[in-house]
Amino acid sequence: MDERREESRVDGGDDEATVSRFVERFAAQLVQAGMTRMPARVFAALLSSERGALTSAELSEQLKISPAAVSGAVRYLAQVNMVSREREPGSRRERYRVQGDQWYTALLERDTMMKNWQATMQEGVDRFGLDTPQGRRINDTLEFFRFLDEELGSLMRRWNAHRAERLDG
Amino acid sequence: MDERREESRVDGGDDEATVSRFVERFAAQLVQAGMTRMPARVFAALLSSERGALTSAELSEQLKISPAAVSGAVRYLAQVNMVSREREPGSRRERYRVQGDQWYTALLERDTMMKNWQATMQEGVDRFGLDTPQGRRINDTLEFFRFLDEELGSLMRRWNAHRAERLDG
DNA sequence: TCTTAACTTCACACATTTCTGAAAACAGCG
């Protein structure tokens, strides 16, 4: 039952207020980027935790939110693949872990979104035709998204190379 | 006073419903990308207009919104440099025009945002130190944003080259 | 099978956001 060995201390030995300041600032940034508040705070807390994983109760206490709020936030985060759920053997507790080393690549994996933009712009071009000013204007945008779509792929390849080099060297 | 030559017909000769469908779909996409509804709709309408410019009254009528809503939307769009205001000489009306051929580059010019992310991540690294797991985790993110910042610059340069080629050839 | 800790769902209260109508401010024109 009692397994709060280092859990009662904030991870890393920093004081709570200090960690909290970072968590909230980070969360605010995620909110600005379009994430809703609770998932943002939960994710920030997980990323700032020593093990990259916390239980529902820990999150609830650290962020001063209800278990219901944790549940909702985690559901969202799991859905978009930013955290995974782990069952702790021999306990009813669940543990939520930040998914992968490179969570931030999700920020660019707007693959679906990119396709949506392209479809919308294509509709506009079809609708108006390239013989109209607005058709050409929209086509320009379409071309850009196609370009961007390709470029982001090679960008991520370069990042992985860059990162591997840094970690090896 | 009466200068509704082709303004009463929807630009391009398409029927209103068809244009409206595209405008709303495009606007929805902008909303998903973080823009608020009214600015999104106004911008979509301007981009889909033949001349790339409409008066307040035209926007109000086409989108079925109050002049107040147009005013607010346009104020925002002008602030973020996506539309410019023009005074029509010999009239009290104002005309709003989509700014520039390449409005969409604004989507990537998250320059300020990028710096904010970097500052936040730097704070996290300082806070935790590279000798902690969470410090290293956050540092990884920081490195990514630095990389991304540089890459987006060269990406835009490639886009401009690509585009120039397409328009010339 | 029963008990109970843990998580989830749901209805609702509270907060925030968004759009409108009305009044005020502005600017061209006589």
Add this chain to the structure above:
DNA sequence: CGCTGTTTTCAGAAATGTGTGAAGTTAAGA
């Protein structure tokens, strides 16, 4: 200098979003 068409401001109504408490569900252990 006042008149009038147009845009802006502002208080508040309406719509949305968000987090909680309480009830419901699940599953570990006896």
